[in-house]
Amino acid sequence: MxxxxxxxxxxxxxxxxxxxxxxxxxxxxxxxxxxxxxxxxxxxxxxxxxxxxxxxxxxxxxxxxxxNATAKALRTGVSPLVGVAVLDLANPFFMEAATGMERRLNQDGCVMALSSTHSDVEEEARLLHALAGQGVRGILLTPSDTALTVAHEVVGRGIPVVLFDSPATPPDMPSISVDDQKGAELALTHLLGLGHRRIAFLNGPRRVRQARDRLAGVRRAVSLAARRSAGGAGRPASRRPSPNDRVDLVEIPLESFTANAARDRVHQLLLDAGIHAGPAPRPLPASFPTAFFCANDLIAFGAMTALRDAGVRVPTDVSLVGFDDIPMASEMSVPLTTIRQPMEELGWAAAEALFATADGAPVGHRKFLPSLVERASAAPPPDRPDQSGR
CATH class of the missing domain: 1.10.260.40 (lambda repressor-like DNA-binding domains)
Structure with a gap:
C-alpha cells in the first residue's frame, strides 16, 4: 500500500x-x-x-x-535567448538565412530574437546595448559599423558575437560571409560572355559594405576583359582590338536595396531615353544599356517591372542579372538569372560558430563561394545600331 x-x-x-x-x-x-x-x-x-x-x-x-527559463538563466548565467541583428527584415535574403539560424538554435533549445538595424550605425549600437542588457547567450550580427565599436564592447562583457554576412576578421569575433566580389565578377563575366558591352550596374547605397564589394567585383571583371582584349591571357596576340571589345559600364547607385527604388530609377532612365509606356513604344536608342546587373534580386524585380511597363522586353531588348537567388527569382514571369548565395547554410553556419565560440573553440572566419544560376532573363544583346557608342 x-x-x-x-x-x-x-x-x-x-x-x-x-x-x-x-x-x-x-x-x-x-x-x-x-x-x-x-x-x-x-x-x-x-x-x-x-x-x-x-x-x-x-x-x-x-x-x-x-x-521558468528566465530564473534558470539568472541562476546559471546561461540564457536561451540569442539575439539576431540584420540590416533589413524586408529583404528575403536575411529571412532565408534566419531560417537556417533558427533550425540550428532550436537544436540547443535556444530562442531567436530577430531585429533590424536598418543599416544604421546608431540603431545598431542601441540594439546591441539592449540585447546585452537582456543577458543573451550570444548575438549574430550583420554589422553596419565597420569599426565594430559596440560589438567589441559586448564581447568584452563576455557575450559572444558572430559577424554574419561580413568578411571582417577581428580576432575576438568569428565571421561568416559570401565572397561578394567573386559573385559580382561572375555576373559581369556572364554578361560579357553573352556579348554585352553597354552594361548598367544598379547598385545599393555605397555606405553599405555589400554595395562596395560588389562594385569592386564588377570593376574587376571589366578590367580582366580589357586586359584580354589588349592582348593579355586568353586572347591571340595576332588579333587586333575591335571597337566591340570596349566595355561601357555605368554604376547607378540607389538609395536602398529595394524593388521600389530600382523601379523608379529605371523608369526615369527610360523617360530620359524618350521611352514612354504605351501600346507601341519607341525603339531603345543605341546608348541605352543592353543589360542591367542588379546588386540584389529585389532590385532586379523593380527593374523588370519598369521595363515591362514601358513595353521593353526581357531579355529580347534588355537582359537582367540579379544577386541572391531568393525563392521568387525562379517564379517570375521571366525567371531571373542570378548569383546564388547559400542562405540557409550561411545562417546555420553562423549559429554553429556561436556555439563553438561559447564552448571555447578558436575564433574562425569562413567564406562561402557564390555560384551563377542561368535562367531566362539574360541573352545575347539585340542588334542595335552602333552599340559601341561610336
Whole structure:
C-alpha cells in the first residue's frame, strides 16, 4: 500500500483569489518531496529515486508546471535567448538565412530574437546595448559599423558575437560571409560572355559594405576583359582590338536595396531615353544599356517591372542579372538569372560558430563561394545600331 500524498489545486490561487503560475514549491508540496528533488528531476539529473521521480513528474503534469527559463538563466548565467541583428527584415535574403539560424538554435533549445538595424550605425549600437542588457547567450550580427565599436564592447562583457554576412576578421569575433566580389565578377563575366558591352550596374547605397564589394567585383571583371582584349591571357596576340571589345559600364547607385527604388530609377532612365509606356513604344536608342546587373534580386524585380511597363522586353531588348537567388527569382514571369548565395547554410553556419565560440573553440572566419544560376532573363544583346557608342 503506497502512502497517500498531499493534494493541491491544479492552479494555486494568489492572495486575491486569481490563478497564478505553479512554482517549484507547489510541485514539491504536491509530490511530497523537497524543492531540491524537484530541481534534480527538472534538470534531468539521474540520481533521483524512481519512485520520487514518478511522483514529481505526476505533480508537474497535474499542475501544468513550466520551468521558468528566465530564473534558470539568472541562476546559471546561461540564457536561451540569442539575439539576431540584420540590416533589413524586408529583404528575403536575411529571412532565408534566419531560417537556417533558427533550425540550428532550436537544436540547443535556444530562442531567436530577430531585429533590424536598418543599416544604421546608431540603431545598431542601441540594439546591441539592449540585447546585452537582456543577458543573451550570444548575438549574430550583420554589422553596419565597420569599426565594430559596440560589438567589441559586448564581447568584452563576455557575450559572444558572430559577424554574419561580413568578411571582417577581428580576432575576438568569428565571421561568416559570401565572397561578394567573386559573385559580382561572375555576373559581369556572364554578361560579357553573352556579348554585352553597354552594361548598367544598379547598385545599393555605397555606405553599405555589400554595395562596395560588389562594385569592386564588377570593376574587376571589366578590367580582366580589357586586359584580354589588349592582348593579355586568353586572347591571340595576332588579333587586333575591335571597337566591340570596349566595355561601357555605368554604376547607378540607389538609395536602398529595394524593388521600389530600382523601379523608379529605371523608369526615369527610360523617360530620359524618350521611352514612354504605351501600346507601341519607341525603339531603345543605341546608348541605352543592353543589360542591367542588379546588386540584389529585389532590385532586379523593380527593374523588370519598369521595363515591362514601358513595353521593353526581357531579355529580347534588355537582359537582367540579379544577386541572391531568393525563392521568387525562379517564379517570375521571366525567371531571373542570378548569383546564388547559400542562405540557409550561411545562417546555420553562423549559429554553429556561436556555439563553438561559447564552448571555447578558436575564433574562425569562413567564406562561402557564390555560384551563377542561368535562367531566362539574360541573352545575347539585340542588334542595335552602333552599340559601341561610336
Amino acid at each position: 503506497t502512502a497517500s500524498r498531499p493534494t493541491s489545486p491544479a492552479s494555486p490561487p494568489t492572495a486575491s483569489g486569481t490563478a497564478r503560475r505553479p512554482s517549484v514549491k507547489d510541485v514539491a508540496r504536491l509530490a511530497g518531496v523537497s524543492v531540491g528533488t524537484v530541481s534534480n528531476v527538472v534538470n534531468g539529473r539521474t540520481f533521483v529515486r524512481a519512485e520520487a521521480r514518478e511522483r514529481v513528474e505526476a505533480a508537474i503534469a497535474e499542475l501544468g508546471f513550466v520551468r
